[in-house]
Amino acid sequence: MQYAPGETDDQLYVWLPGKKVLLPGDNYLKTFPNLYTIRGSSYRDIRLWAQSLDKMLSEGEIEYLVPSHTKPVIGAEEVNKTITHYRDAIRFVYDETVKGINAGMSPTELSQQVKLPEHLANDPVLQEFYGTVPWSVRSVYSGLIGWFDGNATNLYPLSSKERALRMVKLAGGVDVIRKMATTALHEGDPQWVAELTDHLMAPDENDKEAMKLKAKALTVLGENQTSSNGRNYYLTQAQELNEKSK
Numbered sequence: 001m002q003y004a005p006g007e008t009d010d011q012l013y014v015w016l017p018g019k020k021v022l023l024p025g026d027n028y029l030k031t032f033p034n035l036y037t038i039r040g041s042s043y044r045d046i047r048l049w050a051q052s053l054d055k056m057l058s059e060g061e062i063e064y065l066v067p068s069h070t071k072p073v074i075g076a077e078e079v080n081k082t083i084t085h086y087r088d089a090i091r092f093v094y095d096e097t098v099k100g101i102n103a104g105m106s107p108t109e110l111s112q113q114v115k116l117p118e119h120l121a122n123d124p125v126l127q128e129f130y131g132t133v134p135w136s137v138r139s140v141y142s143g144l145i146g147w148f149d150g151n152a153t154n155l156y157p158l159s160s161k162e163r164a165l166r167m168v169k170l171a172g173g174v175d176v177i178r179k180m181a182t183t184a185l186h187e188g189d190p191q192w193v194a195e196l197t198d199h200l201m202a203p204d205e206n207d208k209e210a211m212k213l214k215a216k217a218l219t220v221l222g223e224n225q226t227s228s229n230g231r232n233y234y235l236t237q238a239q240e241l242n243e244k245s246k
Helices: 046-057 076-102 107-113 133-145 160-171 174-186 190-201 208-223 228-244
Strands: 012-016 021-023
Touching (some): 046 076, 046 133, 076 107, 076 133, 160 190, 174 208, 190 208, 208 228
Antiparallel strands (some): 012 021
8 A cells, every 4th residue: 555645645556466456446547537526625736746646656557546536447558558648747737837837827828828738638538528628727826826827917906896896888788688588598608607697697696687597607618517526516506597487
């Protein structure tokens, strides 16, 4: 049994050299790793996660990789490739995020820019069914340098309610915002619908029409989300809004 911090700080893996079997715990499963959990948890040091995968590879020839979740990987060549790609993807996200931080980029800019190289992005074991690259980038950013993105405007921002009131006024009133949201929904722009309806609901949390519009937008976003975590958040909140708007 070897100490191998990764998904949790107390993670272990088990190596059975006589049988060439490695049980990696939760440090590997057949999906892009959950380097950050949107439900909330302490920072996962992904540098240590990558080092733990290096440690697994150093044990010797692994014939069977048996994770705690998803199916085993069989065959020394396939196991080696799987662990190597997994490690490389984690390290790539970290390195590229640090480069962007040093270049003065914001977490939002980085989350939109950092993409896995093609050979990793197309690997079946790294599809974003659980964790995602954008969420991981944001986690690395906040884990290394905190919440402040370098833009002085964000040191003491307006409250969500105050910003919404001013944006609604700037746009010409709630009817204009509502019309824009409805049009965006018909034009297939659900993210914009969600953001516009937030402006309607911030000053009036009982705006049922806005709730219904946002629920429709979140449903579309959820149906197109590959990550099970993301999909569940979208669809659960859509269901809650539909209940409130009755």
